[in-house]
Amino acid sequence: MIYPLIAVLLFVGLYGLLVKRHVVQKILGLAIVEYAVNLLLVAIGYRDGGRPPILTPGEDPAAFAAGSVDPLPQALVLTSIVIGLGVVMLLVAIAMRLHQRFGTLDTTRMNRLHG
Amino acid sequence: MDVVLIALLVLLVVGSLIALELRNLLSAVIAVGVVGLGLSIVFLLLGAPDIAITQVVVEVIVVTVLIRLTGRTGRTVDAAPDRRDAVAVWLGGGVLLMLLGLMIHVLSALPRFGSGASLPAGHYLENAPAQTGASNVVTAILLDYRAYDTLGEATVILTAIVGALVVLRHTGRDVRRAPPVPRGGPPGGADDPKPAERELPPQHSAARSRDQEVQHV
Incomplete structure (x- = not known):
């Protein structure tokens, strides 16, 4: 039930990327796809009744290793989130330049030929 | 839960x-x-x-x-109807249906939700506190085991910042709304480049390509 819902979230984002005409809506769709992928990776590393991979003082290391959730996808998703921020910033810069050039952010009106 | x-x-x-x-x-x-x-x-x-x-x-x-x-x-x-909207919906729907088939295949191959950690995770969880001294295993992975990944992340962020600065810069850019400026500065200006100087680069490159031909022969 968890994985299919994340897949639906991914498809909602892809729908925005593929069908919507406005550049801002496309950026939002890309952000939603990023959310879904990050969430899927973290959800795969989850363990029933799992606790965060942070060792508390005085805790038995063996019990900690047996009961904690997977730290590896968390570390990589942390990197992915920050890179997603960089991608969105670059897209916003390009969108501002597009608006300056065409006077609109509607992609169907950007293909006019200018003498 | x-x-x-x-x-x-x-x-x-x-x-x-x-x-x-x-x-x-x-x-x-x-x-x-x-x-x-x-x-x-x-x-x-x-x-x-x-x-x-x-x-x-x-x-x-x-x-x-x-x-x-x-x-x-x-x-x-803008909500104005466009003929291309219908095409986009049909094409997008087709692509999404194809991906849906793939997705069902992939999701059925995944382990059950909550079934446990991967093999390398066990190694990290058992050894990270002793090897790195960090009680948070995620930061131990980020900054010790996979520090080069984090360095690459910083590089990507730097590249994104440089890219945004290049896209947004104002100097040296032909902005559409600005009045057209003829090449070579305003006419009759003091800094009008001399014709001989403007002709020089093509001649130079032509001469260089001839030299290269001679070398090849």
């Missing part, structure tokens, strides 16, 4: 659909902000407090920047 998780995921899906269907872009951006903050709660429930904190910070920055973008470029989506 599972019920809360599923309810939050449904909220994420509904919020994303609302964000994409709204005509007012400011409301759409705020709806995506709601989705991102809900996502950070989901990360918290999945035992990932580090990611939850990062997600909140990143979400706030993204929403702020997107609100600035919509404030500068207009807040409403």
Whole structure:
């Protein structure tokens, strides 16, 4: 039930990327796809009744290793989130330049030929 | 726990659909902000407090920047019907159906939700506190075991910043709204380049290519 819902979230984002005409809506769709992928990776590393991979003082290391959730996808998703921020910033810069050039952010009106 | 998780995921899906269907872009951006903050709660429930904190910070920055973008470029989506909309819906629907088939295949191959950690995770969880001295295993992986990945992340961020600066720079750019300036500066100006100087580079390159031909022969 968890994985299919994340897949639906991914498809909602892809729908925005593929069908919507406005550049801002496309950026939002890309952000939603990023959310879904990050969430899927973290959800795969989850363990029933799992606790965060942070060792508390005085805790038995063996019990900690047996009961904690997977730290590896968390570390990589942390990197992915920050890179997603960089991608969105670059897209916003390009969108501002597009608006300056065409006077609109509607992609169907950007293909006019200018003498 | 599972019920809360599923309810939050449904909220994420509904919020994303609302964000994409709204005509007012400011409301759409705020709806995506709601989705991102809900996502950070989901990360918290999945035992990932580090990611939850990062997600909140990143979400706030993204929403702020997107609100600035919509404030500068207009807040409403043009609802005028376009023939290409139908084509986009059909093509997009076809692509999504194809991906749906793939996705069902992939999801059925995944281990059951909550079934446990991977093999390398066991190694990290057992050895990270003793080997690195860090009680948080995620930071131990980020800064000790996979420090080069983090260095690469910093490189990507630097590249994105440089790219945004290059795209947004003002000097040396032919801006469409500006009055057309003839090449070589204003006519009759003191800094009008001499014709001989302007002719020089082509001649030079031609001579160089001739030299290269001679060398090849």
